[in-house]
Amino acid sequence: MSERYSIPSASDSSHDGEGMSREARLERFETEFWPHLDALYNFAYHLTYDEEAANDLVQEAYLKAYRFADKYEGGTNAKAWLFRILKNAFINDYRKRHRRPTQVDFEEVLNYQEAEEGAPQQYVDLRQELFQGMMGDEVTMAINALPVDFKTVILLCDIEGFTYEEIATIVDIPIGTVRSRLHRARNLLKERLKAYAESLGYQDKRRTKQ
Amino acid sequence: MSAFHAMKDMNPAATEETTALHRRVMMYLDGALDAQEAEALRGKLESDPELRALMERERSFRALLRASWPRQTVSPALADGIRAQLDDVQAVAPTDMASR
Numbered sequence: 001m002s003e004r005y006s007i008p009s010a011s012d013s014s015h016d017g018e019g020m021s022r023e024a025r026l027e028r029f030e031t032e033f034w035p036h037l038d039a040l041y042n043f044a045y046h047l048t049y050d051e052e053a054a055n056d057l058v059q060e061a062y063l064k065a066y067r068f069a070d071k072y073e074g075g076t077n078a079k080a081w082l083f084r085i086l087k088n089a090f091i092n093d094y095r096k097r098h099r100r101p102t103q104v105d106f107e108e109v110l111n112y113q114e115a116e117e118g119a120p121q122q123y124v125d126l127r128q129e130l131f132q133g134m135m136g137d138e139v140t141m142a143i144n145a146l147p148v149d150f151k152t153v154i155l156l157c158d159i160e161g162f163t164y165e166e167i168a169t170i171v172d173i174p175i176g177t178v179r180s181r182l183h184r185a186r187n188l189l190k191e192r193l194k195a196y197a198e199s200l201g202y203q204d205k206r207r208t209k210q
Numbered sequence: 211m212s213a214f215h216a217m218k219d220m221n222p223a224a225t226e227e228t229t230a231l232h233r234r235v236m237m238y239l240d241g242a243l244d245a246q247e248a249e250a251l252r253g254k255l256e257s258d259p260e261l262r263a264l265m266e267r268e269r270s271f272r273a274l275l276r277a278s279w280p281r282q283t284v285s286p287a288l289a290d291g292i293r294a295q296l297d298d299v300q301a302v303a304p305t306d307m308a309s310r
Contacts, residue, residue, distance in 0.1 A: 164240065
């Protein structure tokens, strides 16, 4: 794990932020942390599907970021740092709610089990005319129907623009898993959109070669 | 027929190679290839119109995703609430924060 993404842990609750003046912390908060409020809220909502829970998570993440601002290396990647704090807060909340004293990682929270790496997957090539008329609710519904772990990597990569390395750090999975999960997530989405298009009578008339 | 598609008709190993090529296209669009790999792929794209078309379809698909992604709006109350609590944190001397 890269040091630049070092984040406060649950056991750091006694941290007093003495390594930085209050003014400097506030300046860092305003200039580097606050601009990511919308993105952070969307990530929180995507994890919880509950407005109130998302609000609580974002608030917790921001207060922790402010308090631990001296742990963040200024000018590096505040967005990835904040996303990771929020993801850890989500896991901690989950652990509290379920009264589980042992370590719970993101994979357990999402109840996700798979052997992703090493399993070659075909690329699903969705013909453009099949989906070009679906600019509205159909795509949104297909996105919402994705398993949360698949939706997470698409959100982090395609919507928020994080690199594979950053996603691996945020979600705590190997880079190879990021790559294969993204591949599977996009394929799953294409298959669903293709099925939907075909239910409307569209057909992909290309030769099937794969 | 492009080399890209002809390759798949020749032998089973070609399917694996095609899958690997697809993966490189995806990684290229994700900005995950190093400079040398990206340059090699650009060479293939220049000589293979079908592969180029596939990449354009993938670009369109991703644009569709971004346009359709369900975004939530942050309530002003949340932003105000965070700032209000921030004021509370600031009002506490650093040495007192350990007990919070």
